[in-house]
Amino acid sequence: MSPPSEVRVRIAPSPSGFLHVGTARTSIYNWLFARHHRGKFILRIEDTDLERSDPELVEVILEGLRWLGLNWDEQPYYQSKRFEVYPSYAEKLLQQGKAYHCYCSPELLKQKREEAIREKRSVKYDRHCLRLSEEEKKRLEAEAPPKAIRIKIPPGETSFHDLVYGDLSYDNADIDDLIIMRSDGRPTYNFACVVDDYEMKISHVIRGNDHIPNTYKQLLLYEALGITPPQFAHLPLSLGIDRSKISKRDGAVAITDYRQMGFLPEAMVNFLALLGWSPGDDRELMSTSELIEAFSLERVSQSNPVFDIEKLKWMNGEYIRSRDDNELVPLAAPFLIEAGLTTKLAVEIRWEYMKKVVGLLKGRCRLLTDFAELGRYFFTDKFDYEPEGVKKHFSSPECNPWLASLAERYSSLQKFDLQAIETSLRGLAEELGISAAKLIHPTRLATTGMTKGPSLFELLEVLGREEVVERLERAVDFIRGNPTPADKTDTG
RNA sequence: GUCCCCAUCGUCUAGCCCGGUCUAGGACCACGCCCUUUCACGGCGUAAACAGGGGUUCGAAUCCCCUUGGGGACACCA
Numbered sequence: 001m002s003p004p005s006e007v008r009v010r011i012a013p014s015p016s017g018f019l020h021v022g023t024a025r026t027s028i029y030n031w032l033f034a035r036h037h038r039g040k041f042i043l044r045i046e047d048t049d050l051e052r053s054d055p056e057l058v059e060v061i062l063e064g065l066r067w068l069g070l071n072w073d074e075q076p077y078y079q080s081k082r083f084e085v086y087p088s089y090a091e092k093l094l095q096q097g098k099a100y101h102c103y104c105s106p107e108l109l110k111q112k113r114e115e116a117i118r119e120k121r122s123v124k125y126d127r128h129c130l131r132l133s134e135e136e137k138k139r140l141e142a143e144a145p146p147k148a149i150r151i152k153i154p155p156g157e158t159s160f161h162d163l164v165y166g167d168l169s170y171d172n173a174d175i176d177d178l179i180i181m182r183s184d185g186r187p188t189y190n191f192a193c194v195v196d197d198y199e200m201k202i203s204h205v206i207r208g209n210d211h212i213p214n215t216y217k218q219l220l221l222y223e224a225l226g227i228t229p230p231q232f233a234h235l236p237l238s239l240g241i242d243r244s245k246i247s248k249r250d251g252a253v254a255i256t257d258y259r260q261m262g263f264l265p266e267a268m269v270n271f272l273a274l275l276g277w278s279p280g281d282d283r284e285l286m287s288t289s290e291l292i293e294a295f296s297l298e299r300v301s302q303s304n305p306v307f308d309i310e311k312l313k314w315m316n317g318e319y320i321r322s323r324d325d326n327e328l329v330p331l332a333a334p335f336l337i338e339a340g341l342t343t344k345l346a347v348e349i350r351w352e353y354m355k356k357v358v359g360l361l362k363g364r365c366r367l368l369t370d371f372a373e374l375g376r377y378f379f380t381d382k383f384d385y386e387p388e389g390v391k392k393h394f395s396s397p398e399c400n401p402w403l404a405s406l407a408e409r410y411s412s413l414q415k416f417d418l419q420a421i422e423t424s425l426r427g428l429a430e431e432l433g434i435s436a437a438k439l440i441h442p443t444r445l446a447t448t449g450m451t452k453g454p455s456l457f458e459l460l461e462v463l464g465r466e467e468v469v470e471r472l473e474r475a476v477d478f479i480r481g482n483p484t485p486a487d488k489t490d491t492g
Numbered sequence: 493g494u495c496c497c498c499a500u501c502g503u504c505u506a507g508c509c510c511g512g513u514c515u516a517g518g519a520c521c522a523c524g525c526c527c528u529u530u531c532a533c534g535g536c537g538u539a540a541a542c543a544g545g546g547g548u549u550c551g552a553a554u555c556c557c558c559u560u561g562g563g564g565a566c567a568c569c570a
Contacts, residue, residue: 046570113566165497174494208564234497239563278505284505305503306503311503312520364531
């Protein structure tokens with residue numbers, strides 16, 4: 001299906017201080033759709049509710065979109081800067097008798113609503129102000145109380161073809177005469193949305209399925225205004241682990257939280273794109289350009305998916321592994337600095353060292369924070385030996401002389417390179433008549449404090465002879481029951 | 493209370509529109525084996541689903557209805 005004219009989609013967040021993962025996902029779908037059709041991706045800030053809006057909060061949303069790599073076209077639009085465009089549309093409806101003034105106070109309406117809920121009646125405006133007599137209207141006009149404008153919903157049925165859900169329809173009798181202009185002259189959401197989508201020539205409205213009820217209202221507004229509505233596509237809502245809307249209970253709602261947790265934006269985009277959409281084959285790891293190429297609204301599913309962070313972590317690990325060491329250094333560095341293991345300057349000075357460290361670690365990382373977690377010993381010798389490891393590898397009586405001999409061998413090596421490190425350790429094991437493993441495990445524990453990690457020989461080479469020998473000797477002392485206080489920190 | 497939407501492994505999903513090729517495929521997670529100095533990666537394998545009930549049909553995961561379950565919406569918020 002190829003849209004007739006230019007594809008123009010929009011994402012319309014309200015400034016709340018953060019970019020919600022749900023909004024991020026909706027943005028991704030809109031963006032993929034726009035890029036697939038070589039159309040435009042518009043950003044519109046819905047800040048008509050002045051009480052709750054703050055220009056500063058907008059920047060956080062833009063930052064989130066930038067991080068994900070969702071570049072927008074044209075300048076962002078702000079509804080708050082467009083207040084002058086809405087009244088004329090409302091005026092037109094008023095003149096045609098398709099809308100009417102409502103003098104009911106918010107307090108009164110609230111009261112009526114609460115009453116309806118209490119009496120378990122359906123909550124709907126009673127059209128009190130539509131039925132006003134001419135005298136009453138005159139009297140009210142003379143008093144000049146604040147008045148809002150309501151759309152008069154005609155009887156009938158409203159239906160449309162949703163690009164995801166198919167044919168949908170709704171009885172107009174269940175739709176309220178909603179307020180389109182507040183008494184202070186500002187438009188309400190549904191009205192501003194219609195006017196803006198029209199003026200911005202939006203071709204497809206792609207948003208969460210929680211907006212389906214709004215779509216009927218907006219369709220009625222389009223009809224009253226006599227303008228052609230865009231096409232609609234509603235997305236299944238991504239749910240938290242408890243199956244309700246994603247909330248703080250699920251760990252994180254702001255996209256920036258995921259950045260802090262050590263996720264890569266590409267993994268985030270890939271994962272979120274697949275949450276409710278699939279290319280139809282078995283592909284899962286997809287680059288952004290593959291996603292753009294394959295994306296279509298027809299393949300969006302209709303049921304609400306659960307956001308499973310475990311799968312996201314797996315995917316993130318795949319992305320970390322596929323990145324080359326040079327790219328990975330700047331990605332991992334902030335987390336190492338955050339953990340106090342190095343500094344920005346040190347990273348630059350010891351770039352080659354960083355590259356090797358990151359290269360050794362990346363196969364085991366699922367999050368960027370794992371680099372700090374698993375690689376501490378590359379930056380400091382201030383670490384404790386894993387108690388389990390001590391029990392397992394430092395307890396045999398022969399272990400100590402073995403480590404001492406290894407330290408001796410290493411210090412007398414001509415060249416401390418991978419080849420020599422391995423040959424000399426294996427040679428020693430053979431001379432001692434033990435398996436190499438018997439020597440490898442204590443050595444790993446002595447030099448890293450850990451029982452697991454990258455290839456021992458490779459990490460020893462990266463650590464360097466001096467550091468390795470020193471750490472071996474310290475372990476020998478420790479085993480003798482006379483541990484050396486570890487206080488040397490290598491920051492660079 | 494009223495209305496709307498949805499329903500395949502624990503989770504994400506393929507298959508559904510155009511019934512037979514489905515003893516239901518892939519992925520995450522779990523478990524086992526292999527590789528291996530450890531961990532991880534990788535490879536191989538195991539466990540795991542058509543919500544229930546009625547129809548229609550020679551035949552239903554696929555079409556229809558009901559039940560149940562889940563989600564969402566009903567503001568001078570967006």
